[in-house]
Amino acid sequence: MSQQVTILGSTGSIGVSSLDVISRHPEDFKIFALTANVAYQTLADQCAKYNPSYAVVMKQNIAQKLTSVLRSKGCNTQVLCGAEDLNLVAQESTVDIVIAGIVGSIGLRSTMAAVESGKKVLLANKESLVMAGRLFKQAVLRSGCTLLPIDSEHNAIFQCLSDNRQSVNETITKLTLPASGGPFRGWQAKQMRDVTPDEACAHPNWKMGRKISVDSATLMNKGLEVIEASFLFEMPADSIEVLIHPQSIVHAFVHYTDGSTLAHLGVPDMRVPIAHALAWPKRIKSGVKTLDLSVVSDLEFSLPDHKNFPCLQTAYDALTSGGDATTILNAANETAVDAFLNSRIKFTQISEIVRDTLTNSIFSPIDTIEEVEESDARARILSSKLIKAAVK
Numbered sequence: 371m372s373q374q375v376t377i378l379g380s381t382g383s384i385g386v387s388s389l390d391v392i393s394r395h396p397e398d399f400k401i402f403a404l405t406a407n408v409a410y411q412t413l414a415d416q417c418a419k420y421n422p423s424y425a426v427v428m429k430q431n432i433a434q435k436l437t438s439v440l441r442s443k444g445c446n447t448q449v450l451c452g453a454e455d456l457n458l459v460a461q462e463s464t465v466d467i468v469i470a471g472i473v474g475s476i477g478l479r480s481t482m483a484a485v486e487s488g489k490k491v492l493l494a495n496k497e498s499l500v501m502a503g504r505l506f507k508q509a510v511l512r513s514g515c516t517l518l519p520i521d522s523e524h525n526a527i528f529q530c531l532s533d534n535r536q537s538v539n540e541t542i543t544k545l546t547l548p549a550s551g552g553p554f555r556g557w558q559a560k561q562m563r564d565v566t567p568d569e570a571c572a573h574p575n576w577k578m579g580r581k582i583s584v585d586s587a588t589l590m591n592k593g594l595e596v597i598e599a600s601f602l603f604e605m606p607a608d609s610i611e612v613l614i615h616p617q618s619i620v621h622a623f624v625h626y627t628d629g630s631t632l633a634h635l636g637v638p639d640m641r642v643p644i645a646h647a648l649a650w651p652k653r654i655k656s657g658v659k660t661l662d663l664s665v666v667s668d669l670e671f672s673l674p675d676h677k678n679f680p681c682l683q684t685a686y687d688a689l690t691s692g693g694d695a696t697t698i699l700n701a702a703n704e705t706a707v708d709a710f711l712n713s714r715i716k717f718t719q720i721s722e723i724v725r726d727t728l729t730n731s732i733f734s735p736i737d738t739i740e741e742v743e744e745s746d747a748r749a750r751i752l753s754s755k756l757i758k759a760a761v762k
């Protein structure tokens with residue numbers, strides 16, 4: 371019998387790749403709901419093609435526009451609107467699989483709704499784990515949800531765990547996360563001062579949304595991934611290493627106590643981890659060609675340049691600080707990246723805003739999702755003030 375799938379953020383890069391994989395297996399997967407923020411034309415095209423029961427958008431005026439486009443296409447998908455309806459399609463009892471592909475902290479509640487209702491959750495929204503890692507993992511254990519990472523590095527680690535478990539044990543000594551280095555690899559900070567948002571979003575190997583593309587350019591993405599890996603696989607910060615690997619062919623290394631190191635290799639295409647997680651524990655076709663190692667020239671690895679890309683170290687520091695430090699880090703980063711994408715601050719000011727927000731915060735323990743959201747809101751106010759002061 372086919373499985374019912376909800377894609378949170380279907381109009382984004384992860385959403386589109388997920389639909390591409392699903393469309394190759396129409397007997398195995400049916401779309402239950404698709405969601406977007408404002409991209410109603412794309413969402414309408416997706417609804418016409420996949421005929422989901424529901425489409426969810428966040429604003430009433432967008433819902434009206436979507437409804438009229440769907441009517442003109444003769445599509446009978448029901449349009450829902452707002453955060454509550456987003457949670458509804460994530461936890462509806464007929465849904466088997468939820469793909470968490472919304473970008474940023476706004477994805478936390480709907481991802482948690484899917485986790486708490488025990489779904490198979492394919493996690494792309496790394497910000498949920500960065501903001502609320504411990505609570506998130508507790509909810510996974512409580513509900514019995516099957517959490518499968520589709521961030522390529524974390525999916526690769528999952529594949530390299532010999533028993534495919536989500537938490538590693540004492541036989542693992544270290545995890546290595548490769549990073550492409552982004553579009554400014556090898557640059558000095560002063561060369562990056564005046565880069566434009568479009569230049570920062572021009573990732574050499576991956577085609578992604580604008581927020582994660584900027585995070586890749588600052589290396590904050592790798593910092594968020596270190597935090598994600600730490601919560602996901604229960605590994606301390608000092609057992610997670612980052613190496614610059616410009617070719618993006620190796621997606622992770624897992625080092626075992628007997629001296630074995632397992633690696634996951636593949637063409638850099640998100641359909642690989644998505645297909646793996648959709649079918650797990652089986653395997654299905656993803657539409658991606660098998661890696662041809664005879665045409666891959668060198669596979670290079672080097673240590674990251676912390677001096678010119680300070681966000682990575684800031685993320686490690688937040689992870690070791692504990693409490694709500696990673697929540698604050700995430701909120702400050704989202705605020706600063708948004709300011710950069712809107713040309714309010716320089717690229718190099720992103721790292722300064724994040725660092726200064728953390729320096730001016732007192733870290734507190736977090737026991738509820740409401741406390742996560744309060745911490746997130748406080749950090750956004752502080753980082754917005756710092757941005758205002760910086761641009762005066």
Ligand SMILES: NC(=O)c1ccc[n+]([C@@H]2O[C@H](COP(=O)([O-])OP(=O)(O)OC[C@H]3O[C@@H](n4cnc5c(N)ncnc54)[C@H](OP(=O)(O)O)[C@@H]3O)[C@@H](O)[C@H]2O)c1
Binds near residue numbers: 380474520521640
């Ligand atoms: N792209 C990748 O290759 C990749 C790889 C690993 C992990 N990830 C993670 O996957 C997540 C998605 O990344 P992406 O690159 O796919 O982002 P993206 O292309 O920007 O897509 C984001 C999706 O979220 C929706 N969205 C944005 N703001 C929203 C809001 N306020 N309320 C509800 N929905 C909202 C967007 O809708 P609209 O289209 O209407 O704006 C879109 O469907 C991120 O957490 C990222 O870190 C991505």
